[in-house]
Amino acid sequence: MSxxxxxxxxxxxxxxxxxxxxxxxxxxxxxxxxxxxxxIGPLVITRQMSFAVHGTSExxxxxxxxxxxxxISVGYGAIIGSLAAALLFGILGLRSRxxxxxxxxxxxxxxGLAVLFLWLNPDRTVNQFAxxxxxxxxxxxxxxxxxxxxxxxxxxxxxVVYRPLLFASMDPEVAAARGVPVRALSIVFxxxxxxxxxxxxxxxxALLVLSLLVTPAAAASRVTxxxxxxxxxxxxxxLTAAVGGLVLSLAPGVPVSVFVTSIAFxxxxxxxxxxxxxxxTP
Numbered sequence: 001m002s003x004x005x006x007x008x009x010x011x012x013x014x015x016x017x018x019x020x021x022x023x024x025x026x027x028x029x030x031x032x033x034x035x036x037x038x039x040i041g042p043l044v045i046t047r048q049m050s051f052a053v054h055g056t057s058e059x060x061x062x063x064x065x066x067x068x069x070x071x072i073s074v075g076y077g078a079i080i081g082s083l084a085a086a087l088l089f090g091i092l093g094l095r096s097r098x099x100x101x102x103x104x105x106x107x108x109x110x111x112g113l114a115v116l117f118l119w120l121n122p123d124r125t126v127n128q129f130a131x132x133x134x135x136x137x138x139x140x141x142x143x144x145x146x147x148x149x150x151x152x153x154x155x156x157x158x159x160v161v162y163r164p165l166l167f168a169s170m171d172p173e174v175a176a177a178r179g180v181p182v183r184a185l186s187i188v189f190x191x192x193x194x195x196x197x198x199x200x201x202x203x204x205x206a207l208l209v210l211s212l213l214v215t216p217a218a219a220a221s222r223v224t225x226x227x228x229x230x231x232x233x234x235x236x237x238x239l240t241a242a243v244g245g246l247v248l249s250l251a252p253g254v255p256v257s258v259f260v261t262s263i264a265f266x267x268x269x270x271x272x273x274x275x276x277x278x279x280x281t282p
Contacts, residue, residue, distance in 0.1 A: 013251040025144050026246055030256075032151045033203050033212060034242040036196045038235025039158055041217030042227065043189065046169040050214045052089050052190075055103040056197045057209040059085035059110040064201070065117035075146050075198075082198035083191060085110060090190025147199055154195045161188055166227060203242075205257055212238050215264040222268075222275035237267050 017023050044053055063081015064074045085106065092102045158165075168175040168182045169189075176182045200209035216237035220230050245260030 014247060017250040018247070023246075023250065026256075027243060029144060029147050029199075029203055030242040030246050031239065032147055033196075033199050034238040035235065036151055036154055036199065037212040037216060037238040037242075038231060039155075040192060040196050041213055041234045041238065042220070042230045043165065043169050044193070044214060045217045045221055046166075047189070049099075049193070050210065050218075051100055051103055052086075053193065053197060053210055053213050055089060055107045056082050056085045056194055057201055058107055059114075060194075060198050060201045062110045062114040062117065063198075065114045065121070068121050069117045073146075075143055078201050079150065079195065079198040081110075082194040082201070084194075086190040086194030086197070087187065090187045150195050150199055154192050157188065157192055161185060165189060170227075203256075211257070211261040211264045212242055215261075215268050216241060219264075219268040219271040222271040223278070237264070241267065 018027075044050060060078040060082040063084065064078040066081065067074050067077020070077075088106050089099070089103055092106075164175070164180050165185050165188070168180050168185045172182050196213065197209055200212055217230070217234045219237055220233035224230050224233060241260050241264040244263050245258075246256050248259040248263075249256040
């Protein structure tokens with residue numbers, strides 16, 4: 001057996017690490033992100049905003065890099081960057097045919113700023129790497145409180161607007177005809193998405209945040225069309241990928257994002273096969 005596989009099945013090391021406070025903080029942080037992904041992900045898929053998630057996550061790096069430059073928390077910087085990006089996408093990209101172009105324009109400019117901010121901090125290579133691939137095990141009690149506060153804001157706002165937001169996401173033209181404030185809801189959803197992405201970037205990194213905010217919902221959409229079941233399955237899939245990925249990464253010491261993305265992809269492929277067989281059944 002290869003050294004990597006030996007470490008992967010080293011259950012004693014995993015059990016020992018699970019008793020450490022920093023790992024328990026990481027587990028809670030991963031669960032928080034998974035719950036938000038389970039609720040936000042189906043709306044992202046329904047509104048066809050996967051590219052917006054990618055753009056928002058990448059521009060959170062700009063905010064985080066700016067935070068490093070100014071000497072403030074990376075977490076606060078990521079939140080500011082994500083919110084700024086999401087609001088711009090929400091305000092300027094209301095029409096689906098314009099959305100991709102607008103995201104591309106803003107994304108390229110924002111990443112240019114990120115390169116500048118990171119260049120001005122040449123000695124902070126660890127933080128720069130963490131912005132891209134995440135460092136969930138470095139979430140301390142202060143960072144955890146920030147994640148909890150951010151998640152609470154998202155959950156409260158989502159609870160208030162969920163029903164009209166779902167209606168506007170599924171059929172915006174009919175919703176607008178019935179008096180639903182589609183434009184305002186798009187901006188609200190952009191804020192919710194930005195806050196959620198800012199949490200995801202700190203855990204799995206900007207490059208891989210799609211693995212939790214898009215892949216579980218995409219997998220669930222292959223096997224059900226019911227909004228309620230879609231949300232429930234997305235939540236289960238996201239929790240499995242986030243928490244399972246973290247647990248598997250402990251013994252070998254591999255970045256958690258490797259396992260998170262692998263589990264999420266495996267779930268998607270299984271759901272795709274199940275969906276294809278169900279569609280082929282007369």
